[in-house]
Amino acid sequence: MSAFDSPPRVGVWMIGARGSVGTTVVAGCAALTAGLRPATGMLTETPPFARSGLPPLPLLVFGGHDTAECPLPKRAEALAGAGVLPHGLPDAVRAELGAADREIRPGVRDGGWDRVDRLADDIRDFARRHRLARVVVVNVASTEPLTGDPGLPVSAVYAAAAVRAGCPYVNFTPSIGVQHPELAALVAESGLPFAGRDGKTGQTLLRAVLAPMFAQRALEVRAWSGTNLLGGGDGAALADPAAAAAKNAGKARVLADALGTEPEGRTHIDDVPSLGDWKTAWDHIAFEGFLGTRMVLQTTWQGCDSALAAPLVLDLARLAARAAERGLSGPLAELGFYFKDPVGEGPVALGEQYGRLLEFARRLGEDA
Known part of the structure; x- marks a missing residue:
């Protein structure tokens, strides 16, 4: 590349782009690029990733699919009113929000192969008009209910469109996406990298730390319940029981994998509309120690899902783009740190996952 060439830009195409997470991603990237806010929560902006060859934040271009019609600037104002975004930020990054909103195309509500080509064409057009080196597709839409219906569900339709458009794919949701059996041959032939699934932002992040602690201390967990x-x-x-079941499956899997058995107890998800984008997660852990002494640990996690998720989405988009640039393909198991139900083989404990992620960052930077 000559000194007069512009560095290549990378597209981030979000499924569910007008939701709280998508809006926070766009507003957050614009704020970081302008130096308005620090990059708190973004691992890819920490020293171990400085030489990984990741695309710089100012070179990310946003677009996506959504069935919602509320424009990003208006959505950002609502999030600022709820305390999710800093006061005044929507006005400060209004131009960037507007530019991204103009790149959002109508999504689909129903599954089926007949919808794939139109969605793939939207992504190809986005890449062509902006002369992008590549586009990473990230699913940040609402959880898809688990059903036994035949055919291709909506999340798999979007995933198939991403693959047909030649894009690495990240599934930040519990929905099946690229792992649907009907996509197996398409994904294998594509040679593209993919990562997922279900971003680990709150309760399960804590479980990934605590469950290995009990196992390593040889303490017997008798029951683990959560709300x-x-x-x-x-x-x-998630008020839909089928959608809640998909979400809870990942939470339970973390415990079963770390403890070697699935303890008694269930996790309940309750819709409380007045909470908006804020979440409270409570865990009650009954465990047994030396001589059968029974004890209890209780934890409470209160946080904002969009603010927790957005930096992870930016991390994953940058890492997946770099992996594609390096010619990697198939499941990126090294990104398991970010997910409840990661694809590929890898450790369960958060500390071990972090170590593997840092090694991956080092390898991405070789010959960068």
């Missing part, structure tokens, strides 16, 4: 209170789009979606 999630949340509102917003996720709360409404």
